[in-house]
Amino acid sequence: MPAWLDLVVRVLIVIIVIFVAPLVIGQTEHKVMAHMQGRLGPMYAGAYHGWAQLVADAAKFIQKEDITPRAADRPVFKIAPVISMLPYMIVVLVIPLGPGGLVAQKLDIGLFFVLAVFGLGVIAVLMASWASANKFALMGGLRAAAQLLGYELPFVLAAASVAMAAGTLSLSGIVEAWRPWWLIWQLPALVVFFLAGLAEIRRTPFDMPIADSELVAGYLVEYTGLRYAFFMLAEYAGIFVISALTTVLFLGGWKGPFGLDTELGWLWTLIKIACVSFVVLWVRIAYPRLREDQLQRLCWLGLVPAALAQLVLTAGVKLAL
Amino acid sequence: MKGIGLAKGLAVTFKTMTRRSTTQQYPDVDPELPPRSRGVIAHIEENCTVCLLCARECPDWAITIESHKEEVIVPGAARARQRNVLDEFNIDFALCMYCGICVEVCPFGALHWSPEFEYAEYDLRDLVHSRDRLREWVMTVPPPPAHDRNGAGAKEEVVAEKALAAAAASAPSQVDACPNDGSGRI
Amino acid sequence: MTVADVLLITIGAVVLGSALLVVTTRHLVRAGLWLIVTLIGVAAAYLVLTAEMVAWVQILLYLGAVVVLLLFAVMLTRAPIGVSDDLNRPRWPGALVGLGAAGALGALLVNAYRWEKVELPEAGTAERIGEQVFQSWVLPFELVGLLLLAALIGAIVLSQPGDDSVSGRKK
Ligand code: SF4
Ligand code: SF4
Numbered sequence: 001m002p003a004w005l006d007l008v009v010r011v012l013i014v015i016i017v018i019f020v021a022p023l024v025i026g027q028t029e030h031k032v033m034a035h036m037q038g039r040l041g042p043m044y045a046g047a048y049h050g051w052a053q054l055v056a057d058a059a060k061f062i063q064k065e066d067i068t069p070r071a072a073d074r075p076v077f078k079i080a081p082v083i084s085m086l087p088y089m090i091v092v093l094v095i096p097l098g099p100g101g102l103v104a105q106k107l108d109i110g111l112f113f114v115l116a117v118f119g120l121g122v123i124a125v126l127m128a129s130w131a132s133a134n135k136f137a138l139m140g141g142l143r144a145a146a147q148l149l150g151y152e153l154p155f156v157l158a159a160a161s162v163a164m165a166a167g168t169l170s171l172s173g174i175v176e177a178w179r180p181w182w183l184i185w186q187l188p189a190l191v192v193f194f195l196a197g198l199a200e201i202r203r204t205p206f207d208m209p210i211a212d213s214e215l216v217a218g219y220l221v222e223y224t225g226l227r228y229a230f231f232m233l234a235e236y237a238g239i240f241v242i243s244a245l246t247t248v249l250f251l252g253g254w255k256g257p258f259g260l261d262t263e264l265g266w267l268w269t270l271i272k273i274a275c276v277s278f279v280v281l282w283v284r285i286a287y288p289r290l291r292e293d294q295l296q297r298l299c300w301l302g303l304v305p306a307a308l309a310q311l312v313l314t315a316g317v318k319l320a321l
Numbered sequence: 322m323k324g325i326g327l328a329k330g331l332a333v334t335f336k337t338m339t340r341r342s343t344t345q346q347y348p349d350v351d352p353e354l355p356p357r358s359r360g361v362i363a364h365i366e367e368n369c370t371v372c373l374l375c376a377r378e379c380p381d382w383a384i385t386i387e388s389h390k391e392e393v394i395v396p397g398a399a400r401a402r403q404r405n406v407l408d409e410f411n412i413d414f415a416l417c418m419y420c421g422i423c424v425e426v427c428p429f430g431a432l433h434w435s436p437e438f439e440y441a442e443y444d445l446r447d448l449v450h451s452r453d454r455l456r457e458w459v460m461t462v463p464p465p466p467a468h469d470r471n472g473a474g475a476k477e478e479v480v481a482e483k484a485l486a487a488a489a490a491s492a493p494s495q496v497d498a499c500p501n502d503g504s505g506r507i
Numbered sequence: 508m509t510v511a512d513v514l515l516i517t518i519g520a521v522v523l524g525s526a527l528l529v530v531t532t533r534h535l536v537r538a539g540l541w542l543i544v545t546l547i548g549v550a551a552a553y554l555v556l557t558a559e560m561v562a563w564v565q566i567l568l569y570l571g572a573v574v575v576l577l578l579f580a581v582m583l584t585r586a587p588i589g590v591s592d593d594l595n596r597p598r599w600p601g602a603l604v605g606l607g608a609a610g611a612l613g614a615l616l617v618n619a620y621r622w623e624k625v626e627l628p629e630a631g632t633a634e635r636i637g638e639q640v641f642q643s644w645v646l647p648f649e650l651v652g653l654l655l656l657a658a659l660i661g662a663i664v665l666s667q668p669g670d671d672s673v674s675g676r677k678k
Contacts, residue, residue: 036334040344073588076540109559109633116563119571123543126578130536133588145579152571169633286330 010093018089022236023054029236029281030054036285057229064225071133072222080131081223081230084124087117088237095244096172098254098265110171111163114245115156118200121238122148125202125209128231129219140218143292144202144209150299151199151206157307158193161314162186162249175253182250185317188310190250192303194276197245199299201238204284208292243276244269251276356466358436359419361450362412363458368431371405375423375432383416384423385409410455414440415448435461514555522548530601533590539578546570557630 030053034041046052068077094110107113122144129141163169165186166177183190199206210218220231247253251272254265290298345352354360376384387409392401424432435458442448450458468474525544532538546569553562629635640648
């Protein structure tokens with residue numbers, strides 16, 4: 001295969017994944033949330049248990065009028081939804097699905113790349129919130145920025161712990177080095193990473209920037225139709241990315257319980273990603289939203305010290321070995 | 322212990338997920354309504370004496386009745402009797418709050434609850450159900466539910482059985498009197 | 508001209524253009540947004556020069572934290588949408604300082620290398636940077652660490668509420 005064709009195929013796969021995975025997660029959320037609340041959820045679209053609900057939603061979003069408020073900063077307002085998708089797309093480029101070449105793009109310092117790009121999601125939020133010319137939106141944007149600045153720290157520290165344990169910054173390298181007992185050794189880092197990741201994608205229970213009951217929908221308040229759909233897509237793409245990262249960094253990626261890693265690696269990865277995504281949905285359904293001060297308190301008094309302690313532990317065990 | 326509530330939250334949601342959901346798929350599957358459901362009020366004209374009690378007691382003034390008097394000449398009687406004849410009987414379900422007072426107050430059993438509830442209209446005025454409409458609902462009134470197994474019997478039954486028992490006691494016979502007073506249990 | 512040259516020149520043009528927009532635009536928040544483009548351009552330039560690690564650190568720190576903080580601060584002010592007329596931006600002194608600094612730095616660099624051809628060092632991977640920092644440059648690294656620690660402690664002390672003599676403000 002010539003190099004350019006290889007590249008095109010990979011990019012195409014990534015684009016398909018980044019548009020299909022959020023739909024699958026979103027549909028699962030519809031159903032899981034409904035059943036966890038004793039309901040049935042969508043039942044009509046697509047005839048069989050409403051499997052096509054999100055397709056129908058997309059059709060609806062396309063038909064809606066594209067409204068830009070008169071006071072808005074038009075170009076910034078219009079470009080923000082597209083930018084919100086970009087970081088997650090770029091991150092998916094480097095997540096290894098299986099051993100060998102089953103990775104969209106191999107990177108020597110994949111972890112650093114992922115962490116760097118992942119934090120960019122908030123820029124789209126800031127653009128959207130400011131350009132909307134709406135005080136609810138602005139409040140949402142400020143909260144999002146404050147939240148990101150806080151949670152970036154434990155997020156990076158937890159990832160640093162596992163990189164230290166593996167002795168490499170390459171995502172595939174980390175999976176290679178991973179051993180089952182790391183599940184216990186790196187457990188605090190896993191929890192910190194997962195929670196901070198949820199906070200970074202502004203997912204319930206850390207969705208203070210959106211908080212529909214007090215901020216009406218935060219930075220989304222002025223968006224309609226396709227642009228709104230893009231933000232939603234970005235949120236679910238974020239869930240996919242954070243699940244995939246947790247899987248790759250802490251749950252051993254393509255390593256399965258009984259060998260066959262080379263053949264079935266991609267399946268293990270996908271199963272693990274699905275399980276972590278389920279937990280993301282589950283957490284949303286089980287817990288109420290954290291208040292703004294609780295949110296910051298959890299970050300600075302809970303996650304940051306835990307991440308630092310984990311770093312010390314990792315270093316200690318690493319030296320002892 | 323701190324944090325146990327978090328685990329409980331997860332457990333409760335997960336348990337609910339494994340159970341059958343309680344959603345009723347209404348337009349596809351008709352709901353099973355209890356017999357005393359307050360859906361719509363049926364009016365049995367033959368029972369109605371136009372006493373106007375229902376119209377007067379209705380807190381919402383939802384019932385309007387029009388009637389006139391007719392003379393009925395009874396052969397052999399000194400004077401002609403008077404009789405109320407019903408002309409109009411309307412219930413405005415846009416006003417009705419389904420309190421059921423009219424059904425309770427009717428002394429002649431002319432008003433009954435029916436569980437039918439699918440009578441939404443595009444025009445508010447169409448919610449006024451006239452005589453004919455109210456008569457149609459009669460067909461949908463379910464038979465009264467069976468008495469509670471452990472409850473007291475219907476008044477008529479109790480009285481009748483008591484009388485029967487008294488008659489049996491006064492006239493010595495082979496009929497075994499019910500030991501516990503025939504309280505009407507079925 | 509190699510591909511790298513073309514890329515560098517293009518990126519340089521983008522960086523220069525967006526940097527000019529940062530200082531000339533009359534939209535306050537848009538200046539911050541143009542700064543993002545500038546910094547991404549600089550990161551791309553690092554990438555072309557195979558300094559991967561530095562490029563990603565640039566994105567993580569400057570875009571993920573510094574610019575976000577900057578936008579955050581600007582949004583806390585009255586930053587209007589649209590043109591702000593009361594920007595207090597002295598034009599000539601600013602141009603003078605900017606051009607002077609650029610000219611001096613440029614002259615310095617040109618003078619240092621002239622037309623000497625410098626081979627691209629091996630790729631700036633994490634491993635190489637680690638070796639450099641913790642072997643040849645360990646002393647400056649530790650000093651910088653100490654400086655930052657002092658600043659951190661200073662910030663904590665200054666933000667302590669209640670002690671008027673230190674923070675100089677009322678409760
Ligand atoms: S149910 Fe109550 S409100 Fe409705 S008509 Fe009867 S008395 Fe009036
Ligand atoms: S209370 Fe009963 S009998 Fe009297 S007017 Fe009303 S429906 Fe007829």
